[in-house]
Amino acid sequence: MDKFRIGDITVHRIEEWQGTFVPPEYLFRGFQSSGWEPHEAEFVPDFFRREDRKLYAFLQTWVLDTGSRRILFDTGAGNDKVRPGIPLFGNLKTDFLERLARAGFRPEDIDIVICSHIHVDHVGWNTMMVDGQWRVTFPNARYLLPLADRDYWDPAISTQGPGETGTVVNAGMFEDSVLPLIHARRAEWVDDGYEVLPGLSLLARPGHTPGSMVLRVASRDDRAMFVGDVVHHPAQIYNPDWNSLYCEDQEQARISRRLVLNEAADTGALFVPAHFGGAHVVRVAYDGKAFKPIYV
Numbered sequence: 001m002d003k004f005r006i007g008d009i010t011v012h013r014i015e016e017w018q019g020t021f022v023p024p025e026y027l028f029r030g031f032q033s034s035g036w037e038p039h040e041a042e043f044v045p046d047f048f049r050r051e052d053r054k055l056y057a058f059l060q061t062w063v064l065d066t067g068s069r070r071i072l073f074d075t076g077a078g079n080d081k082v083r084p085g086i087p088l089f090g091n092l093k094t095d096f097l098e099r100l101a102r103a104g105f106r107p108e109d110i111d112i113v114i115c116s117h118i119h120v121d122h123v124g125w126n127t128m129m130v131d132g133q134w135r136v137t138f139p140n141a142r143y144l145l146p147l148a149d150r151d152y153w154d155p156a157i158s159t160q161g162p163g164e165t166g167t168v169v170n171a172g173m174f175e176d177s178v179l180p181l182i183h184a185r186r187a188e189w190v191d192d193g194y195e196v197l198p199g200l201s202l203l204a205r206p207g208h209t210p211g212s213m214v215l216r217v218a219s220r221d222d223r224a225m226f227v228g229d230v231v232h233h234p235a236q237i238y239n240p241d242w243n244s245l246y247c248e249d250q251e252q253a254r255i256s257r258r259l260v261l262n263e264a265a266d267t268g269a270l271f272v273p274a275h276f277g278g279a280h281v282v283r284v285a286y287d288g289k290a291f292k293p294i295y296v
């Protein structure tokens with residue numbers, strides 16, 4: 001769905017990229033064919049392509065228009081970024097801003113930008129290259145970023161530092177997509193329970209990164225959860241213990257995934273992950289033994 005409502009809020013999906021990514025056994029830590037094969041046919045073609053046995057994935061962002069405020073949730077990979085650790089998302093030249101315009105939004109219309117977490121494919125359009133410098137893309141926006149990710153990813157602060165995969169994949173990311181916000185005094189570092197607007201709050205769901213946040217939305221009788229990368233693929237709804245290769249804290253990522261799946265199943269909230277194909281959103285059911293995606 002490229003446009004849907006959550007109560008009084010209109011949500012627009014703004015796509016940046018789509019394509020085949022990597023084989024499932026490469027992405028998922030804990031992959032077992034017994035957890036994949038019964039569902040494979042269901043994943044074709046929106047979430048998996050049999051011809052090269054690769055996952056099919058999207059980079060997409062969401063504009064939540066409340067009528068008085070426009071919130072951009074996640075900012076994709078961005079254009080012109082140098083990404084030797086993940087060349088697929090480097091040196092992109094997409095028409096993302098034109099797509100945003102076609103949905104009715106100029107960069108200056110965005111009031112609030114939220115990054116679910118600080119990873120290369122969620123902070124990219126925070127900045128854009130103008131006259132040889134990384135400039136803030138959304139000139140009137142407050143940028144809300146997870147505090148715990150600053151402590152982890154900012155080379156000037158981090159004591160623990162990311163793991164080896166995170167370091168390679170996100171090389172240069174903090175400098176080109178986050179530091180310019182800090183220098184422009186546009187970054188606001190937020191924590192668990194932060195209320196963005198009435199009915200919209202951020203929950204700490206760490207593990208994928210230390211600061212990973214879920215945006216919980218309630219408007220009238222509707223509920224939605226924008227879960228970022230807590231769940232990458234519907235295979236992880238069937239198999240909540242499967243992490244991605246990019247999850248920084250494997251045990252905590254499993255705990256957070258079960259938390260969000262439980263909440264979605266209990267509340268019936270629309271479930272909005274960052275990288276899903278198909279209708280791009282699902283609902284989650286629990287039958288007493290296992291979770292399953294309900295494709296909408």
Ligand SMILES: [Zn+2]
Binds near residue numbers: 119122229274
């Ligand atoms: Zn991601």
